[in-house]
Amino acid sequence: MKNFVTVRNLVKHYGDVCAVDTLSFTVMEGEIFGLIGPNGAGKSTTINILSTLDAYTSGSVEIAGMNIESHAREVKAILGIVPQEIAVYPHLSALENVKFFASLYGLKGAALRKAAEEALAFVGLSEKAKMKPKQMSGGMKRRLNIACGIAHNPKLIIMDEPTVGVDAQSRDHILHSIQVLRERGATVIYTSHYMNEVEQICDRIAIIDHGQLVAEGTCEELVAMITDFNTFTMKTRFPADFDKDAFMKEVSAFPSVHSVSVQEDCVKIETSITCADFSDILDKLRKFHLPVISVVSEIPNLDSVFLTLTGHEIQ
Numbered sequence: 001m002k003n004f005v006t007v008r009n010l011v012k013h014y015g016d017v018c019a020v021d022t023l024s025f026t027v028m029e030g031e032i033f034g035l036i037g038p039n040g041a042g043k044s045t046t047i048n049i050l051s052t053l054d055a056y057t058s059g060s061v062e063i064a065g066m067n068i069e070s071h072a073r074e075v076k077a078i079l080g081i082v083p084q085e086i087a088v089y090p091h092l093s094a095l096e097n098v099k100f101f102a103s104l105y106g107l108k109g110a111a112l113r114k115a116a117e118e119a120l121a122f123v124g125l126s127e128k129a130k131m132k133p134k135q136m137s138g139g140m141k142r143r144l145n146i147a148c149g150i151a152h153n154p155k156l157i158i159m160d161e162p163t164v165g166v167d168a169q170s171r172d173h174i175l176h177s178i179q180v181l182r183e184r185g186a187t188v189i190y191t192s193h194y195m196n197e198v199e200q201i202c203d204r205i206a207i208i209d210h211g212q213l214v215a216e217g218t219c220e221e222l223v224a225m226i227t228d229f230n231t232f233t234m235k236t237r238f239p240a241d242f243d244k245d246a247f248m249k250e251v252s253a254f255p256s257v258h259s260v261s262v263q264e265d266c267v268k269i270e271t272s273i274t275c276a277d278f279s280d281i282l283d284k285l286r287k288f289h290l291p292v293i294s295v296v297s298e299i300p301n302l303d304s305v306f307l308t309l310t311g312h313e314i315q
C-alpha cells in the first residue's frame, strides 16, 4: 500500500495555545484511518489543516503526493469534508443542499442531480429529499452532512466526529457507510473519541493528546504496546479420567503459550499477544475430551491502551 497522506512535524498555534504540537503520521491509500483523542486534543485543528480550511504554523502535509500549500486547488478537488459542526442550509431541502455542495466541485446539470440523488440514497435519505434540515432529527442532519461531503465522489474523505449526538440507528448507518466508501476505493480519515467505533471500523489509528502523537498503528499493534499477553479462560467439564499433567505438558509446548492453569471448571491459558495457533490449542482441548462451553478473552481494548499510554481516561 502506498502513502496517501503524510503529515510531518505539523505545528499550529492559536496565540499562546499550541493546538497541534510537532505531529507526524501517515495514512495509507484505501484505508480507514482513525484519529482519536479526548476533547481539545487537536483533532479538529489537524483535520481542518488537512482540509485546507485552516492555516498552520509550521511543518508540512502532502496529500496524494501534493503539498497542500503549493497545490491547494488540486488537493481540494479530491477532498470530501464532513465537518464536526453540521454545515447545511436550513432553508434548502436535503436534495438542494447536496446539489449545492456538489456543484462547488464543478458538477452540473444531469450529472449533478444524479450524484446528489445517489449520495442521498447512500445515507438512507432518499425519501427525505424534499425535507428541510430544520425538520430533521439530529441523526438525519448528520447523515445529510455526510451526503453533502461525498456526492462529488472524493478520493479522500475526512470526517470529524460524525457520530456525535446521533441515535443508535443513524450511528450504525454512518459506520456502515464509511466502510462502504472505503470498499468503493476512497481513503477515509475519521476522528472520534468513541474507542469502540474506532476499533470496529479503522484499519490504523493515531492516538493524539495535547496536540502530540501518542502512538500510531493497527489496533493490535497499539494493544501490543501495553501488554505482551492475552488471557483466554475456557469454561469446560473435566472427564473422570482427565490426565491433567499430560494436558498441561502438551499445551505448554506451543511456542505462543506463556502459562496454563487448570481450575475447578475452567482452563486458563495465557498466550503471546500475537498468538496465531489458537485453533491448535483448541484441538488439544478436544483431544483431551474437554468441551469448550465458553471462551472469555481478556485482551485489552483501546480505552486501556489510551489510559496506559497517557495516564488519563479519554473522556
Ligand code: ADP
Residues within 6 Å of the ligand: 014, 017, 018, 019, 037, 038, 039, 040, 041, 042, 043, 044, 045, 046
Ligand atoms: P478536538 O477536536 O480534539 O476536540 P480542537 O482541535 O478543537 O480539539 O482543539 C485543540 C485546542 O485548540 C484546544 O485547546 C482548543 O481550545 C484550541 N482551539 C481550537 N480552535 C481554536 C481557535 N479558533 N482559537 C483558539 N483556540 C482554539
Ligand code: MG
Residues within 6 Å of the ligand: 043, 044, 045, 084, 160, 161
Ligand atoms: Mg473536534
